[in-house]
Amino acid sequence: MAQRTLDREDWIDAGLTALEAGGTEAVAALPLARALGVTRGSFYWHFASREELLEAVVARWERDHSDAVLDALESITDPWERLRALCERAASKPPSLFIRLLEATDREPAAREAIQRSSERRLAVIGRACRETGMTPAVARRHALLMYSAYVGLARLLDEEPGRMTPRERAAYARHLVVTLVPSE
Amino acid sequence: MAQRTLDREDWIDAGLTALEAGGTEAVAALPLARALGVTRGSFYWHFASREELLEAVVARWERDHSDAVLDALESITDPWERLRALCERAASKPPSLFIRLLEATDREPAAREAIQRSSERRLAVIGRACRETGMTPAVARRHALLMYSAYVGLARLLDEEPGRMTPRERAAYARHLVVTLVPSE
DNA sequence: CAATTGCCGTACAGGGGTGTACGGTCTTTT
């Protein structure tokens, strides 16, 4: 269990944990070394620079926490059902990693690029679902922008103050989202 | 025109400019001194610490860019009109200062507290307008949360990529917001 | 016309981070 030595993946794991807790500025050689109980000598064996670490952490987030859930969503064939699932997810526990990356887009190019790609994909997925419910392409684009904005905004709000909504209130809010944002069949 | 010496307000002015351009980390003694063409010797005459500067900058934002516009909004008596004005504003040029503060809430207590107060006030104002259009208090709360989330989310998106929407598209989006989020009279 | 007062420069001490150059020490391979 107690691994004798660390490898690259261990640092990336620790990086994701640190990112969630302390934002991108916690994803750095010295803080992570402290958390892992080693010195930076180990870090610079696995990574050439702090930038390379952050890029690796961000890449893993994009693969496991962005692309993966979008793939799962796209596997839902019925577009109304897909949009409802989207509303459910929007009102569930806020995605801390996403928020942390969002907060760092002005300082960290790696975060900005990943967030930009992810946002574009999300908008495309939502827009396609909207079109499949019968909206015109132009309306679908606007509605996708509205739904995604509502997702991002709520995530921010909830991340700031997790106690703002109880699970019961989140469920009620999810229903409200469905009623106001998902077109009727 | 070329003032011979700087006062506290000059530093706060420069702080707001730096905040918009470089986020809260640009609101600091050394960067601002460079921008103003002086040394930090001047800064520490006007402020006891970097924290005090940021607090002053944030306080001015809250007064001039949050409370002021909310006061103006609340002066609109008709609640439907008030909500329409809100949608207009949401789809207009994104509030960079607001976004910068939002991005710093995890590092800067001053920003977090101001954003929290501002968010609370905004939610209250929107919620009241919703109630005045006939919604029940519970529904009004949820709808206010949705409208404010959409505002925050779009602001983030547009700030990241200002070229995403032309003025024409923003106008169309504002109409879309009114249609989907403002109840009919 | 002297004396404050307001504003600014300079110099120092320190904190926290980065990268680099080495040397060790285990572990694996041959």
Next chain:
DNA sequence: AAAAGACCGTACACCCCTGTACGGCAATTG
């Protein structure tokens, strides 16, 4: 068993920022 490789510690030079102490100078003010 010796060599090679993987991992980590240590020490150094550096950057960028903070805060403090102090000294100078210009513009009021008495």
